[in-house]
Amino acid sequence: MRSSTPPGQPALVALDWGTSSLRAWALDRDGAVLSTTTSRDGLRAVGERAAASQLPPADAFARTLAALSDTLGAPGVRALACGMVGADGGWTTAGRLDLPIPATAGALEPTMVPAASPAVGIVPGLRATPDATGSCDVIRGEETQVLGALARLGDPVDVTLVLPGTHTKWLRVADGDIVDFTTVMTGELHAALLDATILGDPARRADAGDVAGPPRTDLEAFDAGVAHALSHPAQPFAARLFSARTRYLSGELAPTGISSYLSGLLIGDETAAMLPAALAAEAPLALCADGPLGGLYQRALSTQGVTAPLLEDTALDGLRAVARAWGLLPPALPAPSIPSA
Structure with missing residues (x-):
């Protein structure tokens, strides 16, 4: 061979x-x-x-x-x-x-x-x-990204890797072994909410050219979503999601900012839920992502006082x-x- x-x-x-x-x-x-x-x-x-x-x-x-x-x-x-x-x-x-x-x-x-x-x-x-709970979890494709990320980091024996995507993975390496990971469907939920619910209706009309007007910047809307997710932890997640609707109706959120706001809500909720276990492992944390998504995760983590290097490609x-x-x-x-x- x-x-x-x-x-x-x-x-x-x-x-x-x-x-x-x-x-x-x-x-x-x-x-x-x-x-x-x-x-x-x-x-x-x-x-x-x-x-x-x-x-x-x-x-x-x-x-x-x-x-x-x-x-x-x-x-x-x-x-x-x-x-x-x-x-x-x-x-x-x-x-x-x-x-x-x-x-x-x-x-x-x-x-x-x-x-x-x-x-x-x-x-x-x-x-x-x-x-x-009797549930298992699966990865296909990200295992190869993990190898590349570990090589970039100097092959650490202990690390937590976050691999954002349609199905984000939080993966743990301990004593040189891949020991566990958790899949979070953040990316797919974002697409479904934007494309098939009332929350995304104004954004879809804006994309079709029916709504005009200068939107908030994407990062402003994203940061607002993260802040809302982090500041209302006792609310049911579905209630926090509806804030995308009420903020649009009140004029706080422009139609073209809804997608970024939903990203902030979802990524804020995900990182807040996953960080405690990751930090308890007392191992370095790193992001492994291509394109702009990795930067959004970095931004959400930074809001919570966590700095993580971003490894691409x-x-x-x-x-x-x-x-x-x-x-x-x-x-x-x-x-x-x-x-x-």
Whole structure:
């Protein structure tokens, strides 16, 4: 499985392949990025295309990867993917590993896609064991971001990582093992509230051009939502949510600020609920996120007196680590020593 590709030539296509979109990179044998692309061809779109054309799903995924590889200038190059492409209904089921597991790339053996040519491996997800309520929890894709984040932090043996997204994860590393995580559906709740409830009606009309007028800045509205969440902890969460409606009716909140206000309410509520356990662990806290969402979590945490570094684009670092651990790329060369004077 070892790569014999010369430096500077594509040796691996790395993919962070999610439900609605994907990112792809062509890497040379040293792990250097030769080209990159993004696509809306996530799990859902590929499945819909397969159904519409009556293609076997595996063929639809293979064609999608072939087109991406051509775009990257890496035709016929083997691939390593993480994310929902390995879930039920994806290209192939990559399974989930039960916690605790070492927080190392060597613990995440890729599942090879049957009959794929060139070879395609998919990183497995993780499963937390049932808690006192009998519930378990699952991750798929974020485990690879975790590897990249830990490498950036110097591979600490104890840390709490927050991975904001559609389904935000609060993940605990203790004594060098991934021991537990909790999923919070903050991002999906935000989308549902904005798109399908009375709270989002003014924002939807504003987006359609029916409402004019200068809105509050997004950060002002976000900060107001965080402040409301933190200052009314005894109120039922559903009651706090309705403040988005009453503030709009009173003129305190412009239609175009409603989305940010709801984000503040939700992220404020989430961080206030999750921080006590994270701080009780007496371990460093770090954020692992791409795009503006990580900055919003930083802002909400700062309001509560917590400073957390923000690590971006860690999925690629994690994919590189898995590829090296499992022979899809050669091991990284050690840094040259500097002779003493």
